[in-house]
Amino acid sequence: MSSPPWAGASSDDLYFVLITGANSGVGVGIGERTIDEFLSSRPLSSHLILIPTTRSKAKSRDTVLALRSHLHEVAHTSKELAARSGAAYDPQATIARVHVLSVQVDLCDLRSIRAAADQLANGKVTDPTGVIADVRIPRLDAALFNAGLGGWEGLDWLEFARQFATRGLIQSTTYPSFKKAVVPAAVLDSQKLLGGEKPRSGASPPVLAEVFCANTFGHYVLAHELLPALSRANISEAPGRVVWTSSIDAGHEHLDFDDFQASRYMAPYESSKRISDLICLTGDLPSVQEVSAPYFASPAAADKHVKPRFYVSHPGIVCTPMFPLNWFLFFWYWVTMHLSRICGSPWHTVDAYRGACATSWLALADQSTLDAIGAQHIKWGSSVTRTGRSAPKKTEVEGWGWEGRIEDAEALKRDDAEGALHKSKGRKWDAATLTKEQKAQFEVDGRRCWEELERLRVAWEAALGWK
Numbered sequence: 124m125s126s127p128p129w130a131g132a133s134s135d136d137l138y139f140v141l142i143t144g145a146n147s148g149v150g151v152g153i154g155e156r157t158i159d160e161f162l163s164s165r166p167l168s169s170h171l172i173l174i175p176t177t178r179s180k181a182k183s184r185d186t187v188l189a190l191r192s193h194l195h196e197v198a199h200t201s202k203e204l205a206a207r208s209g210a211a212y213d214p215q216a217t218i219a220r221v222h223v224l225s226v227q228v229d230l231c232d233l234r235s236i237r238a239a240a241d242q243l244a245n246g247k248v249t250d251p252t253g254v255i256a257d258v259r260i261p262r263l264d265a266a267l268f269n270a271g272l273g274g275w276e277g278l279d280w281l282e283f284a285r286q287f288a289t290r291g292l293i294q295s296t297t298y299p300s301f302k303k304a305v306v307p308a309a310v311l312d313s314q315k316l317l318g319g320e321k322p323r324s325g326a327s328p329p330v331l332a333e334v335f336c337a338n339t340f341g342h343y344v345l346a347h348e349l350l351p352a353l354s355r356a357n358i359s360e361a362p363g364r365v366v367w368t369s370s371i372d373a374g375h376e377h378l379d380f381d382d383f384q385a386s387r388y389m390a391p392y393e394s395s396k397r398i399s400d401l402i403c404l405t406g407d408l409p410s411v412q413e414v415s416a417p418y419f420a421s422p423a424a425a426d427k428h429v430k431p432r433f434y435v436s437h438p439g440i441v442c443t444p445m446f447p448l449n450w451f452l453f454f455w456y457w458v459t460m461h462l463s464r465i466c467g468s469p470w471h472t473v474d475a476y477r478g479a480c481a482t483s484w485l486a487l488a489d490q491s492t493l494d495a496i497g498a499q500h501i502k503w504g505s506s507v508t509r510t511g512r513s514a515p516k517k518t519e520v521e522g523w524g525w526e527g528r529i530e531d532a533e534a535l536k537r538d539d540a541e542g543a544l545h546k547s548k549g550r551k552w553d554a555a556t557l558t559k560e561q562k563a564q565f566e567v568d569g570r571r572c573w574e575e576l577e578r579l580r581v582a583w584e585a586a587l588g589w590k
Contacts, residue, residue, distance in 0.1 A: 125256060127222070127259075128222055128255060129170040132168065133168075134261070136166065136168050136170060137169070137170050137261075138161065138169065138170070138171050138172065138264050138487075139172045139260055139261075139262055139264050139265075140157060140171065140173050140263075140264060140265045140266075140267065140486055141175075141176065141263055141265070141266040141267065141349075142154055142173070142175045142176065142267045143176045143228070143266075143268050143269055143342065143345070144269045144270025145175030145176065145177065145186055145269065146175065146177045146185065146186040147444070148445060148475055149269055149438045149441055149475045149478050149479060150175070150269045150270065151189070151475055152438075152441075152475030152476040152478055153267055153475075153479040153482050153483055154186075154190050154193075155190065155193045155476060155479070156479040156480065156483040157171070157173065157479075157483045157486055157487065158171065158173065158190065158193065158194055158197065158221055159197055159201075160483050160484070160487055161221070161487060162197070162198075162201075162204055162217060162220070163201075163203055163207070164487065165487075167220075169220065170221070170222065171220065171221045172224065173190065173221065173222070173223045173224070174224050174225060174226060174243070174248065174260070175187070175190065175223070175225050176226050176227065176239065176270070177225065178228070180227060180251050183226070183227060183251045184225075184252055186225060187224070187225050187250065187251055187252055188252060190223045191223055191252075194218055194221050194223075198215075198217040198218045199214045222255060224248045224255060224258070225250070225251055226243060226248055227239065230270055230337050230342065230345070231311055231331075231333060231336045231337050231341060232316065233316055233341070233344055233587060234316070234318060234587065236344050236345050236348060237348050239345070240345060240348030240349045240352075241348070243260055243263065243352055244260075244423075245351070247259055262352050262353075262355075263349060263352040263353050263363055264361070264363060264364065265364040265366065265486040266346065266349060266353065266363070266364070266365045266366070267368075268342040268345075268346075268365065268366065268367045268368055269482070270337065270338075270341075270342075271334075271337050271368070271392075271395070272333065272334045272337040272338060272391075272392070272445075273334070273446060273447075274304050274308055274334040274392050275305065275392065275447060276447065278301050278302065279302075280301070282301040283295075283299075283301040286299065286300050290552055292463055292466060293463050293467065296440065296459060296460060296463045296468070297371065297372070297440060297463070297468060297470050297471070297549070297551075298371075298372050298551050298552070299372070304389075304390035304392065305391075306387070306388055306389075306390070307386060307387050308333065308335075308384075308386045308387075308391045309333040309334075310330050310333060310386055311330070311332070311333055311336060313327065313328060313330060316331070316583075317586060317587065322585075322586035322587075323587065323588030324585035324588075326585075326586070327586075328582045328583050328585075329582055329583070330386070331384065331579070331583075332385060332386035333391075334385065334392060335383075335384040335385060335391060335394070335395050338391075338392065338395035338396070338399075339395040339398050339399060339576075340576065340580075342367065343402075343580065344583075346365050346431070347421060350419065350421040350424040350427075350430070350431070351421070351423045351424045351427070353430075353431035354427035354428075354430050354431060355427055355428075356427045356428070357429070358429055360429060361490040362430065362431055362432050362490070363431035364431060364434060364485065365431050365432070365433050365434070366434045366435070366436055366485045367402075367403050367434070367435045367436070368437065368438065368482060369396045369400050369403075369435050369436065369437045370392070370396040370437050371437050371439060371470055371504060373393055373396035373397040373399075373400055373520075374393075374521045374551075375521045377389070377390065377393035377396070377397045378397040378398065378568070379394075380568075380575075382394075383575050396437075400435055400502060400520055400523075401565070401568055402433065402569060402572050402576065403433040403434060403435035403499070404500055404502065404520065404527065404565075404569065405565070405566055405569025405570065405572075405573075406433050406569070407433075407499065408566060410567075410570060411566065411569050411570045411573055414574050414577060415573045418573070418576075419431075432493075434485045434493075434498060434503070435502050436482045436485055436502070436503045436515075437504045437518065438472060438478030438479065438481070438504075438505050439469075439470040439477070439504055439505040439506060439507065440468075440472060440473070441473060441474065441475055441477075442457045442460055442473055442474070443475065457473070460473045461473055464511075467548075468549065469506040469507060469508075469516060469543035469544075469548045470504065470506060470549050471507065472505045472507045472513060477505060477507055477511065478505050479505065480506075480513040480515055481503040481504055481505040481515040485498070485503060497526060500526060500527045501517050501518075501525065501526055502517070502518040502523075503516070503517065504516050506543050506544060506549070507543065514543075514544060516540075516543065516544050517544075517546060519550055519551070519554060520565075521561075522557070522561045522562065522564060522565035522568070523557070523565050524557040524562075525546055527562070528557075529557045529559065529562065530556070531556050532556070535547050
């Protein structure tokens with residue numbers, strides 16, 4: 124096995140980042156922005172090892188080449204990077220500090236998830252372009268969960284007209300009620316998930332809905348399988364981070380526990396994102412830890428007592444091909460999103476690079492910075508000014524508020540954030556002051572989500588013979 128190109132660097136100078144769904148949409152922006160912000164903020168001796176995941180070797184190769192192309196362009200054109208090194212700046216030295224590898228994983232295939240996690244935690248990762256071969260990854264510092272499916276089939280034009288007439292441009296394009304979901308949603312073939320074999324447990328495992336598995340359960344299993352790479356043995360080491368990508372439009376009404384996977388009548392995308400909010404914001408609360416603790420107690424990481432932290436982000440409103448529109452409608456969709464931003468919306472990031480702001484910030488910020496502001500109890504959104512300047516912004520979550528505490532109108536006035544970052548900016552039209560009862564219900568819902576996800580995980584692990 125050949126030595127990796129970062130072999131001469133100290134462990135403290137290495138940073139390993141995994142990105143799921145990095146071959147298109149916001150995932151591309153996350154990869155590019157993580158490269159840019161790493162190079163502009165970390166010591167000149169540091170190395171970034173970026174590991175995007177895709178579902179095929181061909182897509183992995185294309186993604187690696189695209190990210191390297193971005194790296195080369197930035198290294199040769201960035202005045203900021205040149206200024207950091209002074210007159211002796213060498214673009215090749217900058218390029219040599221970023222290494223892009225890839226693994227393949229299908230988040231709707233639990234066996235593929237386990238194989239990818241085992242490859243990362245215990246095996247070798249190979250560069251699909253052949254530049255870097257057979258290297259071991261000693262740990263993961265951040266896992267950025269971005270991959271997912273939409274589950275929509277089009278627009279409800281009557282509802283589109285009604286909402287625009289009654290709520291206006293910004294509210295309608297931020298919290299749309301006119302997206303038509305495919306209902307009932309597609310479900311995965313359990314026999315295929317079992318590899319054509321009978322369940323090892325003797326009992327048929329629960330059916331899994333496709334969008335739910337791609338957006339939530341697949342990532343949930345992946346993070347559990349990656350615990351050996353994300354956990355730490357020494358309390359002096361910074362914990363690994365798992366950053367879940369949610370949506371700005373994921374309210375209380377989007378989750379029904381009678382249709383938890385949104386396979387029968389709920390909109391699957393929004394439902395899956397509400398689950399992400401609930402498990403990330405409540406996972407370490409005393410009322411929830413009883414049911415979340417077994418998830419972090421993997422035997423494979425029993426000797427590592429510092430477990431990873433969950434964070435949640437969203438990209439704002441980004442124009443991506445995830446929503447099924449023809450080219451004509453997509454163009455006007457793009458125009459309307461820009462118009463919403465010009466009119467003062469803080470959430471219309473529009474492009475993937477700006478939409479990646481919150482996730483890349485959570486991936487790279489100093490742990491002391493995140494801990495000081497209680498970042499794990501805040502939903503961080505990518506926000507933008509009218510002129511296009513992006514920054515991470517605290518996002519109001521129905522039932523939780525901004526930081527898990529009750530803030531009335533007077534408290535909002537005391538918010539010291541300015542401009543687009545102020546808490547009052549970008550609120551939903553029907554947002555109201557959080558009550559104690561709503562906060563308590565949010566914790567109950569978080570606990571129920573953890574219970575159901577754990578039930579599904581244990582059942583499928585038994586069926587696949589993993590335990």
